[in-house]
Amino acid sequence: MSADLIDHTDKLEGHLLEMRIDAIRQKAGEREPVPVGHCHWCEEPFEEGSQRLFCPGEGLKASTCALDWQTSQR
Ligand SMILES: [Zn+2]
Numbered sequence: 001m002s003a004d005l006i007d008h009t010d011k012l013e014g015h016l017l018e019m020r021i022d023a024i025r026q027k028a029g030e031r032e033p034v035p036v037g038h039c040h041w042c043e044e045p046f047e048e049g050s051q052r053l054f055c056p057g058e059g060l061k062a063s064t065c066a067l068d069w070q071t072s073q074r
Pocket of ligand 1: 039040041042043044054055063065
């Protein structure tokens with residue numbers, strides 16, 4: 001095995017490691033919403049102890065908060 005080949009292999013290994021770290025970072029960066037007592041999107045306050053993440057909407061008109069929030073996460 002030549003020294004050049006070893007050097008090349010080291011670089012490849014390093015590159016793969018970087019890709020792996022990026023993948024882990026991206027996974028960690030995924031924001032899983034948790035109930036915070038108000039809408040994650042428009043910050044409309046909910047009743048105390050509410051486990052809601054987004055506005056439920058009114059009557060037949062569903063809130064678009066969850067959808068808007070999801071779109072903004074991309
Ligand atoms: Zn909302």
